[in-house]
Amino acid sequence: MTEQILTLDDALSLSERVLEANGFSPDHARAIARTIWQGQRDECQSHGLYRLIVCTHTARSGKVSTDALPDITDAAPGLVRADAKGAYSLLAFERGLPILVEKTRRQGIAALAINHCYHFSALWPEVEAIAAEGLVALAMTPSHAWVAPYGGTKGVFGTNPLAFAWPHADAPPFVFDFATSAAARGEIELHRRAGKAIPEGWAVDADGHPTTDAEAAMKGAMLTFGGHKGSALSAMIELMAGPLIGDFLSLESQAYDAGAGATPYHGELLIAIDPNIFMGGQVAHHTQRAEALFDAILGQGARLPSQRRYEARARSLASGTVSIPKALYDDILALI
């Protein structure tokens, strides 16, 4: 496949240009473009420049507001609320972040609830942004009700990702960001397109029977990772990033979509903790303990989550470029 090389700067400005050309306000275009650019920089192809096509498609369908400015509310000493008012989540996150950081440094622990947002992005850029402020971060969202609970056969949960970041002073943070479904929905779709069987444990068919047929899986329900434990964790995310912040369940997001197949519409919960406060002022000492944990993992040949992504980032930053298929590049240019 022919590749198109873009400088990092060109990748970012192209993304902004495409989004603005498709009706997004400059603020939204910048927030979305930056996240897409981060995905491409880290070689997460499915969260990279490819997403410009999905975003503009959704914008053209009229579902997503392309210019609503988020309402930021100081809801309590430990809670800031960012109402996205039917736009994508990313500008709401950007506007809520400074207040979350300030609250966390004052309270020790605080939360940012994003409401009424369309959500397509990975959570790691957000927990990384919080960790860049020296804070520990957790993030979670529902999605559409594609995933059956343990022992069940029908979709109730979303793919319900959970992300976590632990800050490092002079290096990228320790970060994980995983779906609580056994596999990403996109993975099953890729198997379906390729006519390949999916592994056991990923899904059940419409009758609730285990299946390795990707087509049947797309019509049935996905399963959670890790049996009843993963299912319990998914329920927690559904409750905390749904009803607890006064927003949709994955079931409600799917009903609201009414078969349109658009980006899920729901809320997001982020929790931040200040190590300066929680470590009782002895940050250097206790941070060193965390490093001992990472050393014990790496020292036996195991990997840390995000390690591959950080290696990709280092490559992109060293070369100053990213690379996408020429066909995708042409599709993106056609959007302007």
Next chain:
Amino acid sequence: MTEQILTLDDALSLSERVLEANGFSPDHARAIARTIWQGQRDECQSHGLYRLIVCTHTARSGKVSTDALPDITDAAPGLVRADAKGAYSLLAFERGLPILVEKTRRQGIAALAINHCYHFSALWPEVEAIAAEGLVALAMTPSHAWVAPYGGTKGVFGTNPLAFAWPHADAPPFVFDFATSAAARGEIELHRRAGKAIPEGWAVDADGHPTTDAEAAMKGAMLTFGGHKGSALSAMIELMAGPLIGDFLSLESQAYDAGAGATPYHGELLIAIDPNIFMGGQVAHHTQRAEALFDAILGQGARLPSQRRYEARARSLASGTVSIPKALYDDILALI
């Protein structure tokens, strides 16, 4: 096996008497006895009256303080710290709880860090106690470094349980409490004693090879549930309930134990969230959404976590009694 029936009241007072007769101060005896009694009431045999034997054994070994009163510190608007000063965790939890509740109601979200405690108990009694105040609760602890990270072969993580509670006004809360190891260490020990093979995926031997030999597993390392995702979650718990609160990693707890085989010594992190604040005052409406989630799970024949435990609780409360093996009862009486 002959069973001994005890009234619920007798089970509680016997537990207190045994603990006091073995040197525990009345305050510690009451806090520990209550937790043990809750385990027996819910028919969690390994967390029931059997634990009196473990507690008194550990007390007699001189490792655990039987009378230190916890130091409670108002560390920040969102953080109360309870230093157990080398005693069991349960009195520290009891003394920290009212301040955690008050802070959560004021801030929206707050945390209780328990430090320098010996820890033997399940986490569900604690998240249930927080939910009884109408709050959402999370709890986590490290333990000893028995569990290898994904892709590794040597113990680094503890069995690192995570517990969660979602309050119900007139019914027991939605609760889960699971180890992030594939199985409980006690399960492997039971297989070893019975000379039975353990399932694949539970452990590796001392050379790092997958094993179904329980004896080899006890000398090797346990594995996390759910592959790299369970491993990432275990790392999060290790960091948050260890260095973040200024306390031991599972590696440090095990080194401190120095082969004595005593109860792990470390910290515990509890986080509480007030739905009144997070739901923006519309508690009835959003609580109803959570009920719709539970109905969607139960309606397809799946179970909720803790459902079996609550059925056991209902049986115990209806009969007013609990039942333990006569041999265990005799062993307990011999401790007085």
